[in-house]
Amino acid sequence: MSKNTEDDVAFIRALAQVLRDSDLTEIEVEREYGEDDELKVRLSRAAPQVVHMAAPQQVAYAADPAPRPAPAAPAPAAAAEPATHPGTIASPMVGTAYLSGEPGAAPFVQVGDTVSEGQTLLIIEAMKTMNQIPAPRAGKVLRIMVANAEPVEFGAPLMVVE
DSSP states (O other): OOHHHHHHHHHHHHHHHHHHHSSOOEEEEEEEOSSSOEEEEEEEOOOOHHHHHHHHHHHHHHHOOSSOHHHHTTHHHHTTHHHHOTTEEEOSSSEEEESSSSTTSOOSOOTTOEEOTTOEEEEEEETTEEEEEEOSSOEEEEEEOSOTTEEEOTTOEEEEEO
16 A cells, blocks of 8 residues: 555544544545645534434324334323434434335334344435445334335434344
């Protein structure tokens, strides 16, 4: 690896660490090499995601004819729960959530299912790429907080696995 490549890799790792350590959601860097080397940096922070997801979450339960009426009743008290629940699985990216592998297929998981670590919970399509979202740990699916084909934001709560 050349010195410039090593420096670039170190720079990218440092930026990734900044994202992990801060509440930033995006860093854009433009570097121009030439007589007058130039570096442009743009930082972005998204608005709190739970606030934006609270209303669609309730609408999804109200419109969902599946046997989920019990979780819909305590929804007002549970609206703040997803952000603080230790089993909440947050979206790692912006995209469209799909609960099954293809239209008409059975969902990957349902409320009450027991999942193993690494098992696919859902798919998020981002920029025409299907990204499988695995279970970070084994447990039981307590809540599914997104509807099929629903847009999701970075950090938005997707499911609770306990």
